[in-house]
Amino acid sequence: MVTVSQQPNFKRIQSEIEREVEMTLEGDNLWNREDQLRSRLKDQNSRVLIILDDVWEDLHDLEKLGIPRGSNHNHRCRVTLMTCLRDVCENMEAQKIMEVGTLPEKEAQILFRQKASNLVDNPSLFDIAKDVAKECKGLPFAIITVAGELKQKTKPSWEDALKQLCDAKTRNIPGVHSKVYKF
Template sequence: MNKFKDISYPKVQLTLGSTFTKDIKSLLSRKKIITEVIEKLKDDQVKMISICGMGGVGKTTMVKELIKIIEKSKLFDEVAMAVVSQDINYEKIQIQIAEGLSMEMRKDSEQARAMQLLERLGEGKKILIVLDDVWDVLDFESIGIPYLEHEKSCKILFTSRDEKVCQNMGCKVNFSVSVLQKDEAWYLFREMAGEIVDSHDINPIARDVAKECAGLPLAIAIVGRALNNEGKSAWEDALSQLRNFQSSSFLDVEKFVYPHVELSL
């Protein structure tokens, strides 16, 4: 009998990234936000934009799609991205930004690196700094990002799970990303799981499995791919596991997805 596998897969492999970037263009709710963010980035009065929402709703995927559009349209001369994460490491952030700007970071101290970045970002080129997965207020001065109120060429786009963090960062243009509605969730799930979900004996179970993913694109993508072309018993086992887990708590997509799903990228 097939079983829906439990695994201990490295978390770094399960971040949104390229999980389903190619499918986001077909999700109207995400396409609408992307279009609105692009329009705000064109506004000279807007210096900072946030994309907020709980873990798993697709913020990183959306940002990566935005970067593709920006690079293609040449809206900015350069785009640099840094992943911040829960434990803030300013040196790591500085190095990631420097790499994105093709800089050689030669300075040893945080302050010296900040001065080097500040000089580079003040050269007059239109630069977008993308800060992904921001958990707390960042000290831009410590990083080396210019004071945006008087900066004409540099802008910041960041993602966060906490809307209060977005507000406390002084961001006045905040986009909230919610879970997918039923129709979009099913569309994405079918894309991930394949045509087997149309089978008369699998379809009712598949719809229940998709429902248990609660509209979270990350969960939908991982669960759908894990069950691609699996037999009925695997689908039933998956549904049972997902229901048992959700009945206890569903506070965080990582706690929901990682212990229950095997993903082959």
């Protein structure tokens, strides 16, 4: 699993894949590294699932990363894209698109409690946690991100987070790509 992010760094992505498939890419030349990685991923004796998480734009050509593309080959390498933007999947010609919508309030609360592990140790956070989770509007990405940030934080941090969520103008949230706002 590799996080791509809003500004992909192809060398870092290659290096993370390299580490996971237990190989060493020689040199700094992206094209040379791409050939080496592609060769390894096409190996008939292995099965590899590459999960590209947090993809914001069409990566144009997975081949440039060294990831074999298409279904007309015999290798056992598969790629899964995780993105908030359906267009990315369509532009990259994904074979199957599975959408994850918003969670019902009860499921959102459960996910939030799972990701914010300090709730078990601090019952005084239960009420504020419920309000914070509700402000995430059932969006799994928001729930996981906010809960992860608040994990092991004190009550004042939780109160501050709730205030920021309640006061947030959807166009001014740091670190959130503008394309998300249309959701």
